[in-house]
Amino acid sequence: GESVGLHLPTLSVQEGDNSIINCAYSNSASDYFIWYKQESGKGPQFIIDIRSNMDKRQGQRVTVLLNKTVKHLSLQIAATQPGDSAVYFCAEIPRDDKIIFGKGTRLHILP
Amino acid sequence: DADVTQTPRNRITKTGKRIMLECSQTKGHDRMYWYRQDPGLGLRLIYYSFDVKDINKGEISDGYSVSRQAQAKFSLSLESAIPNQTALYFCATSDLTKQGAGEQFFGPGTRLTVL
Numbered sequence: 386g387e388s389v390g391l392h393l394p395t396l397s398v399q400e401g402d403n404s405i406i407n408c409a410y411s412n413s414a415s416d417y418f419i420w421y422k423q424e425s426g427k428g429p430q431f432i433i434d435i436r437s438n439m440d441k442r443q444g445q446r447v448t449v450l451l452n453k454t455v456k457h458l459s460l461q462i463a464a465t466q467p468g469d470s471a472v473y474f475c476a477e478i479p480r481d482d483k484i485i486f487g488k489g490t491r492l493h494i495l496p
Numbered sequence: 497d498a499d500v501t502q503t504p505r506n507r508i509t510k511t512g513k514r515i516m517l518e519c520s521q522t523k524g525h526d527r528m529y530w531y532r533q534d535p536g537l538g539l540r541l542i543y544y545s546f547d548v549k550d551i552n553k554g555e556i557s558d559g560y561s562v563s564r565q566a567q568a569k570f571s572l573s574l575e576s577a578i579p580n581q582t583a584l585y586f587c588a589t590s591d592l593t594k595q596g597a598g599e600q601f602f603g604p605g606t607r608l609t610v611l
Contacts, residue, residue, distance in 0.1 A: 419599055419600075426605075427604060427605070428500075428586050428588075428602030428603055428604050428605050429539070429586070429600075429602045430602070431599045431600075431601070434599060474538065474539070483541060483544070483554070484529075484541075484600060486538045486539040486540075487538060488537065488538040489538055
């Protein structure tokens with residue numbers, strides 16, 4: 386069946402280091418992928434997205450990589466800061482437009 | 497996101513009670529969604545609506561109903577609440593872009609506890 390999953394439920398990273406959060410998806414027909422950040426007590430917030438015709442997209446301190454061959458998505462956060470502590474969700478949108486969320490990875494920043 | 501508001505933010509109720517959660521948006525989006533979030537299970541889609549006359553069941557619609565009163569309003573009802581409906585509920589909106597489906601904008605969430 387279709388699924389979006391994450392390799393690690395919790396990731397601890399030293400402040401200042403780069404963070405890499407990984408995600409596997411199974412629907413090769415998905416057109417659109419999004420990373421969301423959810424801080425405690427808040428709703429998910431959009432970080433960055435990528436369409437299936439791209440393999441890399443960069444934002445401010447964040448980069449999303451898409452490897453369609455192995456159905457893998459990753460989020461890279463450069464110079465991780467305390468404010469980056471949150472749960473990160475990957476999501477895929479197949480062509481029927483119903484978004485499918487992964488279960489989330491908690492990013493914990495070590496001082 | 498202040499453009500998407502949810503009321504109430506917290507609610508404690510008893511088994512068997514009827515509960516309505518409301519969502520309003522000022523983004524002018526046609527598409528609206530209701531999700532529930534449980535620890536370890538991520539976000540699961542309950543219902544979604546692509547316009548005022550369009551209502552669709554999501555992954556876990558049993559025990560829930562919705563009403564799209566206007567483009568800006570989408571309410572979720574629990575006809576007879578049960579304890580396993582205790583969860584965090586999120587409303588979201590999105591629009592169709594030139595490239596296809598767009599990102600979803602989420603409300604702040606409603607924490608519902610059913611005793």
